Amino acid sequence: MGPRAGTFRPVIPNHYMIRHLRIEPNLVLAPMEGVTDLTFRRLVRSIGAVGLTVTEFIAGEALRRGIPKAEMMARFDPDEHPVAIQIYGRNPEAMAEAARAIEDAGADIVDLNFGCPSKKVCAHSGGSSLLREPELARQIVKSVRAAVKIPLTVKMRSGYDAGLRNAPYIGRMCQEEGVEALAIHWRTRTDQYGGVRAVDKIAETKSRVKIPVVGNGDIVDIASARAMFRDTGVDGIMIGRGAIKNPWVFKQIHAQLLGLPEVVVDADEKRKVLLRYFEGIRAEFKTDRGVLGRMKKIANYFTHGLPHGSELRVAFLHAQTIDDAIGHTNRYFDWLCEEEIKRGRPFAHTAVPVHDLPVGADQSAAWAAQRDRAST
Ligand SMILES: Cc1cc2nc3c(=O)[nH]c(=O)nc-3n(C[C@H](O)[C@H](O)[C@H](O)COP(=O)(O)O)c2cc1C
Incomplete structure (x- = not known):
C-alpha cells in the first residue's frame, strides 16, 4: 500500500525527537516479552546503532504494587539511555501509579501498550483490546499524562480487526491527550502475526499527527527498512523479531542508510x-x-x-x-x-x-x- 498524498518524504530521516530526547539513529528495539530483558537489551546496545530500547511489557498493576518480578523487568542500566519502560493495563489509576514509579526510577519514557494481541492481556488487562475501547484508552492516557512529567509514548497495532483499522483515530486522540510519539505495528489484533502487509494506516496516522510516528512490522534488513520509510513517511522504524534473529540488524541498516561500508559479521x-x-x-x-x-x-x-x-x-x-x-x-x-x-x-x-x-x-x-x- 502506498502512502496518502503528501506523506511521502524522499529523504530518509536519521533521527527524531521525543520532546528533548534525540532518538538517533532512529532505529528502535521493539518491546518483546520474554526477550527484551536487561540482558538482551545490553547485547543489542553493545553491538550498536540502536537509538532507543524498550522493556518487555509489564503489568501496571504489578508495578504499582511493587511486585518483585515487575520491578526486575523494569530495571535498566545506568548508561541505558534513552530507555522506555512499557506498561499495560486497563485501570487508569493503576497505570498512573506505575508510571510514577517508572519516572522515579529515572527512566526516560513511559510507553503504553495498546497493541498486545494475546487473549490473556486483552481479556483482563488492555493491550490491543483498548483499540475497541477508545474512551477507556483516552482515560488511561489522561491519567498517566497527569501523573508524570517525562515523555509518554504509545505502541499500538493498526487496528483491532479488518473492520476497525482505527490507528489514525487513536493516534489523534493520543496526541490530543499529550502522548509524544507513537509506534505502530501494521498488523491488526486479529492478524496476530499473519496477514498481508498493509502499512497504509501507518502512513495515514503519520499524515494526521504532528508527533513522531515509528513504523513496525517485519523489518529485517535494509530493503524492508527502506520500504517502511518510503511507504509511510515515518520518522523512525522499530525492529523486533529481526533483531533476535540478527542483533546486528540495526548496525547493518544504519551503515547502509549512511552509505557506509556493509557490516559483515563472521x-x-x-x-x-x-x-x-x-x-x-x-x-x-x-x-x-x-x-x-x-x-x-x-x-x-x-x-x-x-x-x-x-x-x-x-x-x-x-x-x-x-x-x-x-x-x-x-x-x-x-x-x-x-x-x-x-x-x-x-x-x-x-x-x-x-x-x-x-x-x-x-x-x-x-x-x-x-x-x-x-x-x-
Ligand atoms: C516474543 C514476542 C514478544 C512480544 N512482546 C511484546 C511486548 O511485550 N510489548 C509490545 O508492545 N509488543 C510485543 N511484541 C510485538 C513486537 O513489539 C512487534 O510489534 C512485533 O513483533 C512486530 O514487529 P517485528 O515484525 O519486527 O517482530 C512481541 C513480539 C514477540 C515476537
Missing part, C-alpha cells in the same frame, strides 16, 4: 555474541531450567538464516543441560568458522544464497562427523 563474532548472551542470562536467571528455556528461545530465532542453522536449532531443542547447549553451539560454530575459512568470506546472517552452501546431506554428515570427533 562466524566467530556470532559465536562470541551468542555465548556472551548465554553468560548474561546465566547470571540473571535463578534456575538452570529458566536459563535453558531462554537459551532455546533465543537460539530458535538466532539460528534462522545461518547455514544449517536448523541443525543447531534441533540440537538445542534436545539439549537437556546448559552445558549441552553450549557444547552444541561451540561445535556448530567450529564448523561454520572452518567453512568460512574455506570459502574465504563470512556467510551473511540473514540471506544465505543457496548456491553458496554445501549440499545439505553432505554437510550434515560432515558436521555430524565433526560433532562425533569433538565428543570423543
